[in-house]
Amino acid sequence: MQVQIVDHPLAAARLTTMRDKATDNARFRAALSDLTQMLIYEALSQAPSESFPIETPLVGCEGTRLATPPLLVPVLRAGLGMVEQAHAMVPEAHVGFVGIARDEATAKPVPYLESLPDDLSGLPVFVLDPMLATGGSMLHTIELLVARNADDITAVCVVAAPEGVAALENSAHPVRLVVAAVDEGLDDVAYIVPGLGDAGDRQFGPR
Ligand code: PRP
């Protein structure tokens, strides 16, 4: 599996803001939005373009655009904080939704929403979720996508644990990972360490 770590001073600064427990909900959301812009920019760096004719105010010339804009799939709740900025970067993209909440006792994913196109063949899909911890929520989402014939999936995350990266690698699904940081590991309740806490709560308050 291809793992692309977005190693840039501005990404590291926004991630620091998100990690800091003194950061309030509003500043956390703003830093996540800024960082999403950088992650999407990097995730699309090798995306195929197509040319089409345009007219500048002076002459005709060739313009370019993304050949196939990705479907954006935020994983609720925490992925909601990434979708507006990702959509601003790729305004022509369509958006699907998946809702999953981890069971706090078992850390297993409990799905509660799925709103996706029926056929994803030939369409790149960007799954937006800031946290890849055990990988259970991302794997569940990927399975929903593969069941709809997706074969080009990018997980766009802020922080991953090595356990989550390994879970994606071992799955043999057609996925790559674009992420700002791979942290040390998981604690005994499957939170990422050092991490940034609960990414849903830090944006929206406790459930
Ligand atoms: C968080 C996060 C991921 C998941 C990661 O969501 O946004 O979806 O946990 O953990 P995993 O890799 O072990 O599955 P959470 O279940 O806390 O729901 P929320 O976004 O509604 O807060």
Ligand code: URA
């Ligand atoms: N979900 C989060 O929001 N944070 C973690 O550290 C792990 C799962």
